[in-house]
Amino acid sequence: MGQYVVRRLLQTLGMLLLLSILLFALVNLAPGGPLAGYGQSRHILPDRAEILKRQFGLDKPLTVQYLIWLVGNDWMRVDANGDGIIDGYGTRRGILRGDFGFSFRTRQPVLVEIRQRLWNTIYLMSVTLLVALGIAIPIGIISAARQYSLFDIVVTTFSFAGQAVPDFWLGLILILIFYGWLINPFTGEPLLPSGGMYSLESQLVVLDRIKHLILPVTTGALGWIAWYSRFMRSSMLDVIHQDYLRTARAKGANQRIVLFHHALRNALIPLVTLFALDLPYIFGGSVFIETIFAWPGMGRLYYQAATQRDYPLLIAILIIGAGLMILSNLLADLLYAYLDPRIRYS
């Protein structure tokens, strides 16, 4: 097991490195590279571009730029004010030390921008994922236990439908219905809020938060419920028909115990690893849901940064997102290897 872990860790490091090179090269493909978008305002000082280039170290060869991006330049002497003369030490610490640069739009450090929104996305996506799993797993189990029953057929149809609905469309329709048309019979106000995380004047904090969560969570969870319930059902079915369960039943074990203790445990194994693969979405969020429901999160931040060509922010989010994905993969592989001894020795 230990050897396997070490091997996988080394491979992970290699992938992260390759990934960083790939993303860095991608961003520098754009003309003007990282400076594109710096002159947002329609008022630009002449000769500014040259100065900026030198300040950002863009006149150096790409490999040097990559190195500086990775480990910073405060250990080397650079041209700090862009006048062509090397006059001091750099100020960047590199991404390995947490310095992802400054956003073009707000001039704030990129990590600060991310930190301000990250929690909101984690909050929304965790709730969405938990709700999705909480509904999908029981549905999947019941569906498998009562295969071909009416319940099963309805669930299967629903899961196909649920995966086919585009979430940007669904979000708009839900707002139309629950905010535009339906009225709360007690207060005369719209049934559900149109967006945002919480009302600023509300007294009942938890209830208010729940109200604000309902529509975005429904929109986001639908696809996942459809997918996970189907997967759960199929996984359970595979396990139910397996030989060792037949043995357990033959030995006289109670039907329900057989189902829930043996089958479920084994059916959940692949689910757990799939879930680990979905974890990065908790950090990335969904652009559509956050835009339509005015949720200040990472997805919307990314989209805004893309329209405004705020490259430092874009790259930081991608690196963090991809890095998390790679780490989740590692986690999933290790988990799977731990849970299923057959894998370890392959």
Add this chain to the structure above:
Amino acid sequence: MSRKTLLRGLIMVCLLGILVFTLTSCQTAEKTEQTQSPQPVITDTKAPSPSSITILIAEDPPSFNAMISDTGYDALVMELAMLGLTDIDPQGNIIPELAAELPSQENGGVILDEENGTMSVTWKMRNDVHWADGKPVTADDVIFTWNAIKNPDTGSWIPGIESIDSVDKVDDYSFTVQYNTIYPGYLMQFGGEQLVIWPAHYCNADQGFAAWDCGRKPLSDGPYILEDWEAGDHMTFVRNPTYYQAPKPNIDQVIVRTVPDASVRKTMIIKGDADVIMWTTEPIVHDLENEANVKISFSPQNRWVMRLFFNTAAKGTVDSAATPHPILSDVRVRQAIRLAIDVDTISKNIWFGYSKPVWTEFFRYPYACDIPRTLYDPQAATKLLEEAGWTDQNGDGVRECHGCKSAEEGYPMEMELITYSEYGEPLVLTQQLIGEMLGKVGMKLTLTVVEGSVLWADSASGGIEQTGNFDIDLYDDGYGGVDPTDFIWSYYSADAATPDYGWNVGRWMNEDFNSLLNEAYTLDEAHRKEVFCQMAKILDQEVPMLLMFSTINAEAYSARLEGVQSTVNDLVTWNVADWKIK
């Protein structure tokens, strides 16, 4: 692996979920930014709950410094918290804010040196304005702001920056601006829509004007203080008890909320969840006009004129003399395009009738010039094109050059019409209609939509306008205030055609126009008007830019609010201190 381990794992996940949920309910202000200024405390428990209004915007402001980012959202919140020397009202009248009075030649504030062509302006400031931390607003703050602006590394361009030699302190509440030329726009030098005065004792000069922290955590001298900013979601402002126009502002609390989706914003104001929608667009105004609890404030003047910019240099080049555009360098083609576009149809069907036809830059008080309007006449357009040597001889519906003066024989009349995406659907539809209309007179246009950040970037970044990488460019622009001189210079002067130096991206060069423009830098109003109208005639004849119609400048606001007045010269919060709840 045992059953216990799996169950334990599942329980942990559930617990985590509950934890996440409760934590978020408890923490509300942990991640928001706090200001350092004193918070007003309402200690009287019997006092009525504070009056509060909500303003909706489409995007989170990047900072409070509207000079740097110029998105409009920054100017909106800047007007809530900070003051400039002067401001400008919806009619175009300049009003003093931090200034005690407006300097002029009559009161000796403005001294002209005719011989050398220079002037100096001495400002007297009010002595009763304080920052929210108690310190007075003085000339030191002005000097500080000026030094930060003109810093070559961390400063920024402002209108007039090339014309100023120095800004010198006279005493605590007055200073003198020494110009190296006659600069007619001197009254708005340190005020207006984008520029305010920043506190010397609070902002960090080392960080620089372009990036200082006080741009995100401002110290207020205006009617409101920033209490809370949850990035991407909302900003909460509370009244500034030390505001110099006490007892104003009338409203205790202003919340600025970011809601990106336009139809959601509209629904919110109908339901009463919001009080003002900043920059309400034509389709929304059209939908809201019949709502009982929503009123619309239209700006008395028009500013944003939708226009087609013709590139007189070949696409991808920046020198119209060396490499003229094969199609658009011929003035007859440009005039034909003007004849071929039915502005009224576009205006009625896409802009819901809210737009007004505009055909000259000089259509506003006090420089409205009498230029006759060229009406829609596709037959005349066809005739003009044929005269200019563009005919369709191969029957494919697209003209080619046969005897034209700017291109080689057989060159097809195909061009690209570009516009920007941020405006929204009406602009995209307008682009499509224009493409169709020009198609009817034999021009084939490919339509492209790009982001503004790509269109307006500098030439090193591949900015489409600055690198001349376009044929025809469709967008809206116009000048704020009463003085068009800077605007005209940046769009039509020969100097402004140099990449990154100005915005004459059509690279139009006209000597007569340039000399007339130089004459406009005078304080003699009668002469200015004369000069402007002569320039208007040249523009009408040469059509370097085709002006079509003005777009709306309006704000929708809830009927319980009074005092909201939309303006083209500033953002709607320009007079927020005067707003009242009925």
Add this chain to the structure above:
Amino acid sequence: MCSASMNQTPIPTPQEALRSSPVALLPSNPGRAAMIWRRFRKHPGAIAGLLVLCLLILAVVLVDFSPYDGNASNMNELLLPPSWQHPMGTDALGRDLLTRVLLGGRVSLTVGLIVVVISLGIGVSVGALAGFSSGRVDGFLMRITDMFLSLPSFMVLILISAILREVEAPFFEKNNILTIGLVIGLLGWMTFARLVRAVFLILREMDYITASRCLGASGLTIVTSHILPNAIGPIIVESTLELGYAIIEESGLSFLGFGIQPPTPSWGNLLSSAQDHFIAYPWLAIFPGLMIFLTIISVNYIGDGLRDAFDPYKVLTKVGNV
């Protein structure tokens, strides 16, 4: 967007697969196609899906016969609700929405096809190479695949699209559809690679392959006559799912303004134009969304039916590929 795990289901190990009955893994024989079709027919959902998809493709191909021009404006018929003359109503420029939706379908389906072709091409090559080679090459290719899999694909699509729109390359502008298809395909081949590799790994251990090798068959013969025919099943199944994935990604991109640009209609950008008015004129948003929904659901049902038809005992697609 789609769940990450939807594209990364764990592939069974050779041992797992071998433990089950290899009935489906017979060497190719002529009666096989008929057998597969017979099994497919038993799925009502799949048949319905096939019908809907065929109808859609037919409509999309025949849209040129529509009496309306999908691009010409008509000022007299702005924003009309659905009627006999205009079954889906008209849009903000008076254009018949049904025509535009079908034209959009043409674009979306074309992009989908391009994506499938590209990701098949890359994925099958990578997977076959990895599966057929040993150790080092296999490991290296799999790490590359994993790396691509770890990229949050939708976000990277936005980034690439943003960069492409700044680069001054006439190819990208004139061939918007091809470019979008290429870009989405470049990020969608990984599932094919893993699938093909898994099939190769399973099959190459089979006795009849070993027998062929002993009899002197070359590597190429083995691949083409024995392995590929058996791999075709899962590949076809995955292709249909890939089509669904491509259409959703393209719609999402176009909705955000990073995909197909107006005035060329695509289901995504039709939805995006509808946003301003959709409460007042809901048909503008309902129909394009409905088309996406119908296409994806049909494609999913077809995929499901194909999966059962090719592999009723779920040998090659066990544990995960539902």
